[in-house]
Amino acid sequence: MTENIQKKIEDLRAELHQHNFNYYTLDGPTISDFEFDTLLKELQELEAKHPEFYDANSPTLRVGGAVTKNFPTVTHQFRMYSLDNSYDFDDLEEWEKRVQKTLDEPVEFVAELKYDGASISILYEHGLLKEAVTRGDGFRGDEITPNVKTISDIPLQIKGDFPDKFYVRGEIYLTRKNFDKINKRREEEGFDPFMNPRNTASGSLKIQDSAEVRKRGLSSVIYQFISTENTATTHWELLQQAKSWGFRISEQMKLCKNLDEVKEFITFWDIERHRLGFDIDGIVVKVNSLSQQKQLGFTAKSPRWATAHKFKAEKVETELQKVTYQVGRTGAITPVANLKPVLLAGTVVKRASLHNEDIIAKLDLHEHDFVFVEKGGEIIPKIVGVNHDKREAGSLPIQYIKNCPECGTELVKVEDQAIHFCPNDLHCPPQVVGRMIHYVSRKALNIDNLGSETIEQLYRAKLVENPADFYALTKEQLLPLERMAERSAQNIIEGIEKSKEIPFEKVLYGIGIKHVGETVAKKLAKNFQSIEELKNATADELVQVEDIGGKIAISITAFLQNPENLLMLERLKAYGVQLEAGENTNEVLSNTFEGKTFLFTGKLSLFTRDEAEEMVEKHGGKNISAVSKNLNYLVVGEKAGSKLKKAQEIGTIEVLDEQQFLDLINK
Ligand SMILES: NC(=O)c1ccc[n+]([C@@H]2O[C@H](COP(=O)([O-])OP(=O)(O)OC[C@H]3O[C@@H](n4cnc5c(N)ncnc54)[C@H](O)[C@@H]3O)[C@@H](O)[C@H]2O)c1
Ligand SMILES: [Zn+2]
Numbered sequence: 218m219t220e221n222i223q224k225k226i227e228d229l230r231a232e233l234h235q236h237n238f239n240y241y242t243l244d245g246p247t248i249s250d251f252e253f254d255t256l257l258k259e260l261q262e263l264e265a266k267h268p269e270f271y272d273a274n275s276p277t278l279r280v281g282g283a284v285t286k287n288f289p290t291v292t293h294q295f296r297m298y299s300l301d302n303s304y305d306f307d308d309l310e311e312w313e314k315r316v317q318k319t320l321d322e323p324v325e326f327v328a329e330l331k332y333d334g335a336s337i338s339i340l341y342e343h344g345l346l347k348e349a350v351t352r353g354d355g356f357r358g359d360e361i362t363p364n365v366k367t368i369s370d371i372p373l374q375i376k377g378d379f380p381d382k383f384y385v386r387g388e389i390y391l392t393r394k395n396f397d398k399i400n401k402r403r404e405e406e407g408f409d410p411f412m413n414p415r416n417t418a419s420g421s422l423k424i425q426d427s428a429e430v431r432k433r434g435l436s437s438v439i440y441q442f443i444s445t446e447n448t449a450t451t452h453w454e455l456l457q458q459a460k461s462w463g464f465r466i467s468e469q470m471k472l473c474k475n476l477d478e479v480k481e482f483i484t485f486w487d488i489e490r491h492r493l494g495f496d497i498d499g500i501v502v503k504v505n506s507l508s509q510q511k512q513l514g515f516t517a518k519s520p521r522w523a524t525a526h527k528f529k530a531e532k533v534e535t536e537l538q539k540v541t542y543q544v545g546r547t548g549a550i551t552p553v554a555n556l557k558p559v560l561l562a563g564t565v566v567k568r569a570s571l572h573n574e575d576i577i578a579k580l581d582l583h584e585h586d587f588v589f590v591e592k593g594g595e596i597i598p599k600i601v602g603v604n605h606d607k608r609e610a611g612s613l614p615i616q617y618i619k620n621c622p623e624c625g626t627e628l629v630k631v632e633d634q635a636i637h638f639c640p641n642d643l644h645c646p647p648q649v650v651g652r653m654i655h656y657v658s659r660k661a662l663n664i665d666n667l668g669s670e671t672i673e674q675l676y677r678a679k680l681v682e683n684p685a686d687f688y689a690l691t692k693e694q695l696l697p698l699e700r701m702a703e704r705s706a707q708n709i710i711e712g713i714e715k716s717k718e719i720p721f722e723k724v725l726y727g728i729g730i731k732h733v734g735e736t737v738a739k740k741l742a743k744n745f746q747s748i749e750e751l752k753n754a755t756a757d758e759l760v761q762v763e764d765i766g767g768k769i770a771i772s773i774t775a776f777l778q779n780p781e782n783l784l785m786l787e788r789l790k791a792y793g794v795q796l797e798a799g800e801n802t803n804e805v806l807s808n809t810f811e812g813k814t815f816l817f818t819g820k821l822s823l824f825t826r827d828e829a830e831e832m833v834e835k836h837g838g839k840n841i842s843a844v845s846k847n848l849n850y851l852v853v854g855e856k857a858g859s860k861l862k863k864a865q866e867i868g869t870i871e872v873l874d875e876q877q878f879l880d881l882i883n884k
């Protein structure tokens with residue numbers, strides 16, 4: 218019997234460790250928070266009954282995250298804790314009773330939204346942002362200062378009368394609007410969309426390139442202020458002070474005289490949260506008085522002076538009417554469940570994404586099943602289960618389609634992805650239209666008077682089939698289109714004409730080579746002076762360029778070998794579109810570095826990474842992206858990590874500091 222219990226405890230610990238890893242390190246949880254919390258609670262109860270199986274490493278006693286090898290590790294001066302949580306009011310009342318019992322005096326609470334993102338601790342010294350660190354394992358975290366500095370509502374310097382040294386703690390999160398924007402861009406660039414704002418926010422903070430982090434549009438909210446100086450006596454006041462010094466605090470906090478007021482706040486936001494522009498997963502309740510907080514103290518994992526009341530994802534049952542399939546502009550197929558309309562989380566839901574074939578199989582979905590639909594962290598509702606009791610005898614399992622619903626081409630399934638694609642990228646209607654929409658988009662050829670609707674009309678009227686056709690359009694052809702006025706037709710023609718001045722790198726992005734996003738296009742244009750040069754490059758040569766891996770290289774060569782694409786490029790060139798780099802983007806100053814490869818790592822202080830790479834190129838060298846035997850020089854800034862170690866192991870790579878690099882140029 219005890220053996221069984223010990224095994225049960227150990228299995229639960231192992232399982233929870235794995236989920237922590239999926240959630241914190243991979244940003245890809247495989248179960249819902251509710252399921253996770255239920256397992257954790259089960260373990261907690263078993264451990265309480267069986268103290269003989271105590272283990273300091275148990276997930277019940279430790280914060281779930283970890284430090285990574287990708288950033289410098291920093292030890293927290295003040296530990297970062299987790300929060301006890303629960304899904305019902307009984308537990309909240311229990312918590313209040315314990316608090317009252319310890320304090321034996323009136324207690325005030327602050328109720329706050331529990332923002333669903335990633336926590337951060339930021340150190341300020343003399344009013345300047347000094348260091349930003351993730352929670353990690355609670356004792357030590359990843360130092361991600363450059364990434365946090367890109368977040369626009371986090372002040373780099375503050376004004377007022379504040380302690381010389383203090384920490385603010387807060388949550389970094391993504392608004393739904395910015396989350397949608399990111400996914401739209403990913404779709405345009407041929408990547409899978411991200412799952413939900415929380416994982417995307419957390420993942421964004423771990424990107425190595427802070428310019429890329431900036432593009433994500435992260436937000437912050439500060440919910441704790443820590444210093445050794447006493448500037449206030451309550452948590453509430455501290456936050457108001459923080460606000461006056463320039464920090465963003467939540468607009469929805471409430472000071473509560475008693476638990477009933479807390480409950481009111483919780484009940485209100487359980488409904489109203491759907492109208493916020495961001496995700497919350499519950500309400501945090503804190504004891505307001507700082508001296509009372511001190512008296513209450515901490516358990517191994519959480520403060521006793523705070524607790525979280527979490528919201529359950531709403532779940533409803535409805536009937537599956539049929540499964541249809543959408544073809545995206547990149548050719549990706551998305552199965553969609555069409556549902557009998559049902560009210561869920563404040564909106565009427567008629568459709569739910571089924572993501573891919575594997576998910577349909579895992580659900581074992583049959584025609585006309587009654588399904589459970591949930592709106593959790595994801596924006597789009599998802600089907601989480603089937604009510605087997607209501608399944609009609611003899612109903613058939615859903616069969617995934619074999620051919621493209623738009624053009625009939627047989628679908629392909631990419632090896633390492635669960636998704637099906639229509640490979641007919643040049644003639645499948647949504648893909649043809651998608652490519653033209655991409656071509657005129659702001660970051661490509663920027664023909665802003667030409668909207669997607671007009672492009673669809675032009676395509677239906679058989680006036681355009683690929684970007685080169687735009688340049689043959691006349692005003693007379695545009696005028697008969699629906700809702701087309703003389704003036705807008707004129708603007709479109711002028712916009713098309715003006716796009717001939719758009720530089721090569723943007724054209725490269727615009728022609729829609731799969732996996733060639735903005736950054737890759739820039740790198741390509743830097744390394745290859747014209748489309749001709751690019752055509753002549755082999756896949757091996759392409760992968761020498763930083764940021765270009767095998768998958769991208771193959772996609773580029775395939776694109777540039779296709780006769781239809783070549784014809785389109787010929788025509789674009791004939792119309793005067795820039796298919797060569799302009800002058801002096803790549804002037805060569807010397808050939809000092811000819812045949813030599815460089816890589817920069819760590820925090821650079823004499824120049825930025827972009828400047829450094831440009832210097833290498835201007836002196837005839839090449840930048841590569843990984844440490845290998847092909848690398849000649851590794852230039853290291855402050856806090857260089859794994860790349861330096863690897864270079865030292867290889868042994869043939871010369872390691873330079875920034876000054877030595879400059880000296881090398883001048884030699
Ligand atoms: N689905 C999974 O596989 C999986 C795995 C691990 C963890 N989880 C989820 O994460 C939870 C554990 O994570 P945790 O330790 O970060 O606890 P938590 O997320 O439940 O609570 C602590 C965190 O809340 C955040 N927070 C947001 N608003 C706040 C506010 N106003 N005041 C204070 N803190 C605020 C802070 O970042 C803090 O670190 C689990 O209970 C589970 O729900 C899920
Ligand atoms: Zn198709």
